[in-house]
Each structure stands twice: as structure tokens, then as C-alpha cells.
Amino acid sequence: MGAGYAGVVEQTPQAQPVPRPEWFALPRPGSHGVEGKVLLDSANLVLALLRFGPQSTIDEHPAPFPIDVICLEGAGLFSVGGQAGRLRASERVQWPAHRAHRLWTEDVPMVTLMVEHRGASRGA
Numbered sequence: 001m002g003a004g005y006a007g008v009v010e011q012t013p014q015a016q017p018v019p020r021p022e023w024f025a026l027p028r029p030g031s032h033g034v035e036g037k038v039l040l041d042s043a044n045l046v047l048a049l050l051r052f053g054p055q056s057t058i059d060e061h062p063a064p065f066p067i068d069v070i071c072l073e074g075a076g077l078f079s080v081g082g083q084a085g086r087l088r089a090s091e092r093v094q095w096p097a098h099r100a101h102r103l104w105t106e107d108v109p110m111v112t113l114m115v116e117h118r119g120a121s122r123g124a
Helices: none
Strands: 020-025 032-041 045-061 067-080 083-088 092-095 101-104 110-117
Touching: 045 067, 083 092
Parallel strands: none
Antiparallel strands: 020 032, 032 045, 045 101, 045 110, 067 083, 067 092, 067 101, 067 110
């Protein structure tokens, strides 16, 4: 450790375990065939991997914060405010705060990175 900026003492960074490193069944009622891993859970930001099997869904619901969903593998569908679209590997979609949204698959599995901006109010 040493003196940092303006007298702040610097600490050596320490590796920390992620909140939920193992796949778990998503506990939302109305959702099925979706598993998750929570990689980061802070006051302002949540990062989670979501793994969808074929014919899987997360039911339509709003969230009080904006969400970015990035498709890492496979393909699926999403809806925001009742308007549907396709989501493929290497694409992303943003869901504004307080807007109903849904994510599902048909015959192809999908893996996504979900980014919840809990400290943000954009899109409200």
C-alpha cells in the first residue's frame, strides 16, 4: 500500500468471488427453460449470463431501470412495449425503464449477457 491521490491510501486489488457462479434455474413465475449466472451484483449495476434452451421464455414484465441484453450465442426473440424483434449472436437490444419487455427462443438455444443499470433513470 502507498499514498495515492490527495492523501488517499491505495490498497492492493483483491480477487473476489462472483455472486452466483453456477447455473441456476431462473426463479421468475411464468419463465421456463432459462438458467442464469450472476457475475456482478452492485448497487448500480448487475451483470448476469442467461442461457435459454429451445422453446424457453422469460415472461413479459417491466423493470424500474434500463436493461441492455447482448446475445453472445445462438438466437432468439424479444419484445419491448408489445413490439417484437429478432436477436442474434453479436447483437444487442436496450429496454427502457418501466417498459414491458420479454425474451424467448424458438428452436435455437441462446446465451445472453444481461446488464441492469440500477442506478440509471434513462428511458423513464
